[in-house]
Amino acid sequence: MTGARTLYRKVWDAHAVADLGGGEWLLYIDRHLIYEVTSPQAFEGLRAAGRSVRRPDLSFAVADHNVPTEFRAGGLAAIRDQDSRLQVAALEANAREFAIPYAALAGPHHGIVHVTAPELGLTLPGLTIVCGDSHTSTHGAFGALAFGIGTSEVEHVLATQTLVQKPSRTMFVDIRGALGRGVSSKDVALALIGQIGTSGGTGHVIEFAGEAVAAMDMAARMTLCNMAIEAGARAGMIAPDETTFRWLKGRPGVPDGEDFMIECARWAELRSDPGAVYDTMVTLDAAAIEPMVTWGTSPEAVTTIHGIVPDPAQEPDTARRAQMERMLAYMDIEPGRPLAGLPIDAAFIGSCTNSRIEDLRAAAAVARTGTVANGVRALVVPGSAAVKRQAEEEGLDAIFRAAGFEWRDAGCSMCLGLNPDRLRPGERCASTSNRNFEGRQGPGGRTHLMSPAMVAAAAVAGCLTDVRTIS
Amino acid sequence: MQPFLTLTGIAAPLPIANVDTDMILPARFLKTISRTGLGEGLLHALRFAPGGGENPDFILNRDPWRGASILVALDNFGCGSSREHAPWALLDYGIRCIVAPDFADIFFGNCLKNGILPVKLEGCKAQQLMDIVSRPEDAEITIDLERRLVLTRYGQIAFRIDAAHRERLMTGADEIGLSLRHADAIADHERRNMANAATVHRIAAALGA
Numbered sequence: 001m002t003g004a005r006t007l008y009r010k011v012w013d014a015h016a017v018a019d020l021g022g023g024e025w026l027l028y029i030d031r032h033l034i035y036e037v038t039s040p041q042a043f044e045g046l047r048a049a050g051r052s053v054r055r056p057d058l059s060f061a062v063a064d065h066n067v068p069t070e071f072r073a074g075g076l077a078a079i080r081d082q083d084s085r086l087q088v089a090a091l092e093a094n095a096r097e098f099a100i101p102y103a104a105l106a107g108p109h110h111g112i113v114h115v116t117a118p119e120l121g122l123t124l125p126g127l128t129i130v131c132g133d134s135h136t137s138t139h140g141a142f143g144a145l146a147f148g149i150g151t152s153e154v155e156h157v158l159a160t161q162t163l164v165q166k167p168s169r170t171m172f173v174d175i176r177g178a179l180g181r182g183v184s185s186k187d188v189a190l191a192l193i194g195q196i197g198t199s200g201g202t203g204h205v206i207e208f209a210g211e212a213v214a215a216m217d218m219a220a221r222m223t224l225c226n227m228a229i230e231a232g233a234r235a236g237m238i239a240p241d242e243t244t245f246r247w248l249k250g251r252p253g254v255p256d257g258e259d260f261m262i263e264c265a266r267w268a269e270l271r272s273d274p275g276a277v278y279d280t281m282v283t284l285d286a287a288a289i290e291p292m293v294t295w296g297t298s299p300e301a302v303t304t305i306h307g308i309v310p311d312p313a314q315e316p317d318t319a320r321r322a323q324m325e326r327m328l329a330y331m332d333i334e335p336g337r338p339l340a341g342l343p344i345d346a347a348f349i350g351s352c353t354n355s356r357i358e359d360l361r362a363a364a365a366v367a368r369t370g371t372v373a374n375g376v377r378a379l380v381v382p383g384s385a386a387v388k389r390q391a392e393e394e395g396l397d398a399i400f401r402a403a404g405f406e407w408r409d410a411g412c413s414m415c416l417g418l419n420p421d422r423l424r425p426g427e428r429c430a431s432t433s434n435r436n437f438e439g440r441q442g443p444g445g446r447t448h449l450m451s452p453a454m455v456a457a458a459a460v461a462g463c464l465t466d467v468r469t470i471s
Numbered sequence: 472m473q474p475f476l477t478l479t480g481i482a483a484p485l486p487i488a489n490v491d492t493d494m495i496l497p498a499r500f501l502k503t504i505s506r507t508g509l510g511e512g513l514l515h516a517l518r519f520a521p522g523g524g525e526n527p528d529f530i531l532n533r534d535p536w537r538g539a540s541i542l543v544a545l546d547n548f549g550c551g552s553s554r555e556h557a558p559w560a561l562l563d564y565g566i567r568c569i570v571a572p573d574f575a576d577i578f579f580g581n582c583l584k585n586g587i588l589p590v591k592l593e594g595c596k597a598q599q600l601m602d603i604v605s606r607p608e609d610a611e612i613t614i615d616l617e618r619r620l621v622l623t624r625y626g627q628i629a630f631r632i633d634a635a636h637r638e639r640l641m642t643g644a645d646e647i648g649l650s651l652r653h654a655d656a657i658a659d660h661e662r663r664n665m666a667n668a669a670t671v672h673r674i675a676a677a678l679g680a
Contacts, residue, residue, distance in 0.1 A: 017660045018653040022635040026653055028660050030667050038554060040504035051647070054657075057671050066502065083502035090504050101675040109678055120674050127667070134553040134577060148577055150555035151506075152584035152646075160650045162657055198489060199547040199573060232550065234576050252677040253670050298489050319545055323488045416552075417498045425521065435551060437493040439516055 004273035006170050007239050008205045011145040011270070015128045017162055027165045030127040032157045033113050034061040034100065036091040037418070038132030042155035043094040053098040054161045060122055061095040062103040063088040064112045065418045069381050069408035075106040084419065098158075111384020111410045114138040114226065114352035118218075119386050121253030125240040125267040130157060135352045135434065136235075137228045141221035142248070143240035143270045145205070148229065168205045168234060169279040172272075175210040177286040182468040184362065185220035186354060186432070186451035188212065188284065189227035190292035194302040196282060201233030204280060207272065208238050212286035218247040219358035226353045230299040230434055239271035293339050293464055294436045294449040296327035301436070303339065305454070305466045311335035330438055331446050332426075339464050342448075346429040347378040347459035348441070349405075349452050351415035354432035355383030357390050359452040363432075364396045366456035369470055372404035373462025379421060380405045381413040405459065417442040430458035472586045474643035478567050479613040480540030482604040483530045490544055491551035492578060496560040509556055510563030535610050543601045544571040546594075549578025558585045568614050570621065572597045583636055586643060588616060590630050600628065616641060 005013070018026040032055075039061075046053070053059065066084035076092070079085040088105065095102035103109040109116055114135055117123055125143035130136060132154045139146035153163055175188060193200070206228045213221065221238050228236030238244075245264045248254045255263050290304040301324075303310075312324040312335065328335065333342065349355070349363050360382065372378045380400045382388040388410060391397055397407045414421040415433035417440070423429055425444025432455050433440075436447035448464060457467035487494075500512030520526050530536045542561075548571040549557065558581045561569070569582065570590040582589045592600065603623050604610045613622040616637060621628040639646065661668075 015660075018656040020635075022633070024635050026650060026656070028657065028664075037501050041506045041555075044504070049647070055661075055668075057668060057675070060674070081502070087502055087504060101671075101678050103678055107678070120677065121670070122674060132553060132555075134551065148553040150553055150558075150577060150581035150584060152555060152581065156647050156650065159647045160654075160657065161661075162650055162653075164646060164650065198550055199575070202547070202573065202576060232547070232575060253674045255670055259669075298491075300489075319486065319488055322486065326487070416493075418501060435491070435493070437491045437551060439497050440493050443497065443499075443516065444521065 004275040004277070006272045006276045006278065007143065007207055007237055007270060008145065008168070008170055011126055011128065012167055014126065020164060023166050024164055025166070026162045027128060028162055029130050029157050030058060031122050031129040032059040033117055033129065033131035033136065034059060034154070035065060035113050035131070035133065036063040036087040037065045038151050039094065039154055040087060040090045042151050042158060045155045046158055051159045053100065053158045056099045058161065059100045060117060061091055061100050062110060062113050062116060063091050063105055065412045065416065067105060067411040068420050069411045069413050072409035073106055108385055111386065112352045112355065112412055115355060115383030115387065118142070118222070119251065119384060121248060121251030124248070124254065125244060126270050130163065134229045135226050137233070138222050138226040138352055140225040140228070140235050140237040141218060142244055143237060143267065145235060145237065147235040169203050171201055171204040171206045171233065171280040171282060172278040173206055173208050173282045173284065175208065175212040175284045175286050177211055178215065179212050179286045179289060182453060183289055183291060184451040184453065185216055185224045187289050187292045188286070189224050189230070190294065190299065190302045190449065191289045192282070192284060193227065193231045193299045194292070195284070196231055198230060198298055198300045199232040201228065201231040204233045205235045205237060206231065206233045208236060213238060214241065217358055218243060219356040222356065223353055227434060240267045291454050291467055292450065293454065295331065295333065295339060296324070297330055297436055297438045298327070299436060299449060301327055305340055305464065307339055309333050309335050309337045309339065340466060342464045343428070344376060344430050344458055344463060345427040346423060347376060347455050348414040348429055348431040348433060349455050350379065350381030350383065350413045351433040352383065352412070353434045354452045355381060355387065357387050359432065360387065360391050360396050363452040363456040364399045366453050366460065366467060366470055367403040367405060368399045370403065370460040372459045376459055376462055378405040378459040379408060379414060381408045382410050384410045403460070414441055416440055430455045430464060472584070472643040475567065475586050475588050475616055475640040477613065477615050477617065478540060479611065481535050481538050481610045482541035482543050482612045483536040483539035484601045484605045485530065485542050485544045486601060488545040489547045489550055492549055492554050492557040493551055495549065495557040496554065500560070501554060501556050506559050507563060509560035513560040513564045535607055538565070540565050541568045541570065541612065541614065542566055543597065543604055544569060546571065546573045548574050550575035553577045555581045555584070558582050558587050561587060570597060570600060583639065584646070586640065588614060588640055590614065590621065592628065592630055596628055
C-alpha cells in the first residue's frame, strides 16, 4: 500500500494477516479484553469444539457490568444476585482454566474494563484492541484501532487471535478552536451526535483532530472516542502525541527506559499523512459548543442546556414524528418546555464514559459549592480501584460525601440495569453515562445524558441547570 | 449454525426507528451463561405491560404476526450495545430474517454469525414492504437468499448482499475453522511482531497471576 494513508489505514495495514478474498481480511488482534457478560458462551463454544485460547498472554479479564458497587471487600460472595454471581464466577473459572490474566474483584487493579486496561498500559498506540462491548472504541484515544465485537467474535479471537474484517470507511472530525469554560469533551461528543445522528458514523471509523482535541487530556479523549459508537461509528481514533506519551510513561505494560524512547519515536509516526483522503469530513466549531443535555431516548435527541423540548408537530417526516412522540411520552416531557429547570430524582457520575479522575475532579469542583438537593439520590462511582484511591488521596471523596453524594466502589453501576444500581420506574436521572435508551438505567427509568460537571450541577440544583451559572 | 436458504413465514412490521439492543433484549436478561432461552425477553417492554401481562396491541401479540419469523423495521436497527444476546433472543423467538433500510454495524455482524439474514432495503422499498405485511392477509412472504429476492403476493423485491456474507449464511460455515486454516500466516505475523507482546508479562505480574 503506497500513497498518503490515514491513521486508521496504517494500523489496519500493520495487522492485515491474510487476504480472504471478496474484500475480507484476517486482522490480527493485539489485545483482547474480556468481561463476564459476553464471554461465557464463547468459552463454552471453545470447549465444545475442543479448541484452546491461542494467546492468553494478550488477553485480559475483569468483571464490571454485574458487580455491586458496595461491600467490595467481600468479593464474589458479596454479590447477592445469584445470576450475577454465577456470571462472575464463570469468568474467574474461565480465566483460571485458560491462564488469562484476571483482575480480581477485590484487588487493586479492578475496574471498568475500559478504565482499568489503559491504566495498566494494556492500551498502546498502534495496537488492535477488541472486547465484547461496544464502548471498546474508548481505547482509540491512544491511536489504537479498538472496537466492540459480539460473542461469536470473542470466541473467534480466543481461538485464532484474529477477526474476519473488511476495511471501514473513514470520517474525519475536525474540532476547530478552543472549548469554552464549563464545556467538556462529553459536550463535544453530544454536539457531534446531534449534528450527524446516531447512524451518521455507521460503517465508519472516526478520526478526531483539531485544536480542541490537541488540547484535551487523555481522559477527555477517551470520553470522546467512547461516544463514537453512539454516533454509529465502530471506532474513534486520535493520533498519539506528547500528551499520550506522558500519560503512558511508567505504566506496567508500557516499555520503559530506552525502549520507551524508541516506542515513542515509532508511535509519533502514527498520524494521517498529509493529503490522506477520508470518505466523510465533518467540522465542528469548538467555541460554539455549549453544555449539552439529551431530552429523548436516543443520544441524537440532544440540545443545549438553554434549548427547549422540540415539538413533533413541527416534524414533517412521519416516521421521525412518530419517534419523537414516542420519546416524549416515555420521557414524560412536553414540547416547548425548557430543559433547564427540569426536576430530577437521581444523579449518576460514573461509567466507562466519565468515571476517570479528571471527571471526578470536574464534578467535585461543582459539588463543593453546595449540597445535593432534597429528594435527589446522587451516586459517584469511580471507574476503577485506582481512580478511587487517587480520588481519596485528593480528598474528593470527602467533598462528595459532605455534599450528600454516595461514594461507591468501581463498576459499570447505573449505566445499565445489570447490577443493584438502577433507576426505579418513572425516575428521572441526570447521568454521565452514554445511552439514554428506554429502560437502559432500569425499566421505566428516564435518562438525560450530560457531562460530569453538569450532572453535579443538576444534583445540587435538583434540576437540569447550566453549570456555568454555578461555578 | 443453521444454513439459510429460503424462508417463508409471517413478517411483522415494527415501525420504530433506532430500535436499540436494549429494546431488543433488556440488560436484566443478559445474566445468563447460555445462548438459549432468551426469546422470553425479546422486545420485552413492547410485548408486555408493566404489570407483566401481554400488551394486546403490540404486533407480535396479534394474529397472524404472533408467529412471525421475519421483522420489517426502520432505520438504524440494532444500534447500541454489542450484546449478541439480541440476535440469540430473536432466534430463540423464531425470527430468522430482519428487513430494514439500515442496520448498526455490530448487530449486523452478529446476525450473520447466527444464521439470521439482515436484508437491507432502500427506505421506500422497506416502507412498501411494511405496508404490505401490515395487512393480515398479506403478512406471509418469502425470502429467497439464493436469488436475493423478497417475494410478496404483489411481486418481488430484489435486494443486494455481500457475496461472502451470502455464502456463509447459505453454507452455515464454521468461520473459526476457516480462519484456523491460516494458522501459518498468523504465526508469521506473530514472529514479525514480537515487540507487541514484550511487556504483557509485566501486567500479569502486576495482577499477581
